[in-house]
Amino acid sequence: MSELVLQGTGVGRRAVIGPVAVVRGAVEAAPDAPVLRDGAPVAQEDLPEVIAQSFATVTQNLKDQAAGAQGSLAAVLGAAAQIAADPALVAKSKANLGKGLAPVEAIDSAVDEFVKLFTQLGGMMAERVTDLKSVRDRVIAELLEQPVPGVPVLSEPSIIVAEDLAPADTAALDLSKVLAIVTELGGPTGHTAIIAGQLGLPCLVQVRGVLDVDEGTVVAVDAATGRVTVDPNEELRAAIAAKAELERQLESDSEPGSTKDGHTIDLLANIGTAADAKRAAAYTDGHVVAGSGLFRTEVLFLDSSNAPSVEAQAKEYRAVLEAFEGRKVVVRTLDAGADKPLAFATQPDEENPALGVRGYRSARLHPQLLEDQLEALAQAARDTGSFPWVMAPMIATVTEARDFAAAARRHGLSKVGVMIEVPAAALRARQILAEVDFVSIGSNDLAQYTMATDRLRGELSDLLDAWQPAILDLIAATATAGQESGKPVGVCGESASDPLMALVLTGLGVTSLSMSAGAVPAVRFALRHHTLEQCRQMAQAVLAAATPHEAKNAVVELLVPEVRAALVS
Incomplete structure (x- = not known):
């Protein structure tokens, strides 16, 4: 090797x-492997209960792990526990037993049906196939009294x-x-x-x-x-050791984000829970990030079997606002639906979930979810004396932007915006900005919809390259609309975490960049070594490029030597 x-x-x-x-992989067991207890085969009539108990044990173990975890990890562990607890999965396994299948085969066949269904649904549902298979492997190990894989x-x-x-x-x-x-x-x-x-x-x-x-x-x-x-x-x-030392040096710099000539760029953190907020706010004594540019509130919803009450939501939102102590917090309303199913608001099967009822569109079927969320955020704002920014995901039309803004303002929320993730919204950004106070570009979904490519398909990652000219054209159009209207335009997708792309986005007129807290030091370093005019030159060079490779190379050629040596591999 x-x-x-x-x-x-x-x-x-x-x-x-x-x-x-x-x-370690799954337990290697024959489909007809016997189920033993105390060395003796379990009676046929007792097998359904033993299978049910195996699912219950795995569910509890996953819940225990979730309880000991924090932030996004706790949320996704809770989602896995929810899969293990699904009565339909247990019922299908029992039904397979009734058809004459052996216990291991009965469970494997039941899970396989759900795997095929989730794969067909695509999007975030397809992503949960990994959880399904993990649950299967754990249940079979529990059933056969084998070590957990x-x-x-x-x-x-x-x-x-x-x-x-x-x-x-x-x-x-x-x-x-x-x-x-x-x-x-x-x-x-x-x-x-x-x-x-x-x-x-x-x-x-x-x-x-x-x-x-x-x-x-x-x-x-x-x-x-x-x-x-x-x-x-x-x-x-030696090169990797030098890179690690550079990372440590960059993390020691806690100055606010700005270009070399003092043009300010808010550098913000993406978060999913109050625990994430506390970690981001405390990062390097709280000076590295200017707040949060994306609070993914659906994490609170995805792990719930019932819609969280206004009080439960307000408690979580208060904790986030308190963690940032008056710094900017941009709250995204529920970004869930067909491809991020909710136990209490599951949509009918959709042939193409990525183009279905998701994000702001879920309010068409469940308007109370949005009303409760806005009221909870308003309560948290009053309780903390904070002024959170709130934005809706998956906005496609000016009418949607206008309706959301009206709903948010009815609840007393004064800083209202929308996500630009759909090409239609980017193309009409000027008109949308006439209805709201700011917009934030979700570059992951914008790339997906612009390139007609599922962003979870790793083998198509070249089409989703952030340097694709068509994607950058839409970002440029949105940023220009923001400059003309005098309103902020942020980016909260993966593009924001790339220090070279951050220079381009700044040159295009983007006013804030939100990313994982660990990505902030390199982005700040790149910005601090270039003037706004240099960033604008990079932006123009990128817009003139024909391919992603040409676009990135154009930026590399314009980098100052210190940044090229430090950040270009």
Whole structure:
């Protein structure tokens, strides 16, 4: 395996070196494997209850892990527990028993039906296939009284390698000994990538062949380049050590975000829970981030079997506002629907969930959800004396923007905006900005809808490249509309975390950038070494490019030497 380089899609910018630790696979059991208790086969009539108890045990274990986790990790663990607790899954397994299938085969067949359904639905539902398979493996292990599959016990800091990593597996990690996560499957916006970003770990997905690397083999993982290098040489080791030292130096700088000539850019953190808010607000003594540019409130909803009350929501929102102590907090209303199912508001099956009832559109069927959320946020604002910004996702028309703004203002929320994620909204940004106070560009979904490409499909990541000219044209049009109207235009998708793209976005007229807190130092470093005029020159060069490669190279050519040496791999 010497000098082998494997290519994938990186999440983050960090690079590390360490030994490989491979996640254990599922229990290898024959479909007709006997179920034993105290060494004796379980009677046929008792098998349905034993299967039900196995599901219940796995559900409780997942809930316990969720209770011991924080932030986004706790939310996705709760979602896995919800899958294990699904009565339809248990009922289907029992029904398969009644058809004459053996216990292991009955469970496997039941889960397989749900896997096919989720895969057909696509989007976030397809992303939960990993959780389904993890639940199946855990239930079968429990049924056969075998060790739970998952990660090995780590005796030293290691790089976790897996086909894909379920949230339940991540919960079992000793994070003090995890250097990075590398998977053969998955997408850059899947559970693994989200959790890795939350924990500040470099992560690579879609790394074909990584499971062929032997346990214990030393590899170098570079999220910025998306490369895994087996048995790295001394030159690469030295380069990664230098990169790590640079990261430490960048983190020690806590000045506000601005260009070299003093043009201010708000550098903000993306969060999902109050726990995320506390970590981001405390990052480097609270001086690195100017607040939150994206509070994903659906995390509170996705782990609930019933719609959270106004009081429960207000409590969570108060905690977030208090964590940032008067700093800017942009709250996105519920971004859920067909591709992010809610137990209490599940939509009928849709042929194409990504184009269905999601985001602000869910208010068409469940208007009270939006009204309760706005009231809860208004209560939290009054209780804390804060002035949160609120925005709606998946806005496509001027009428939708106008209706949302009216609803938010009825509840006393004074700073109202919308997300620009649909090309139609970007094309009509000038008219939309006439109805609201600000807009925020969700570059992940904007790329998906512009390029007609599912953003969870790792093999199509080239089409979703943030440097695609068509995507940048829409961002430029939105930023121009913001400048003409004198209203803020932010970016809260993955584009904001790329320090080179941050220069371009600033040159286009974007006024704030929101990202994971760990990405802020490199972005701030790039901005502080270039003037606003240099950023504008980069923006014009990018808009004139014909391909993503040409666009990025145009920016690299215009970088000052210090930034090129520090940030270009």
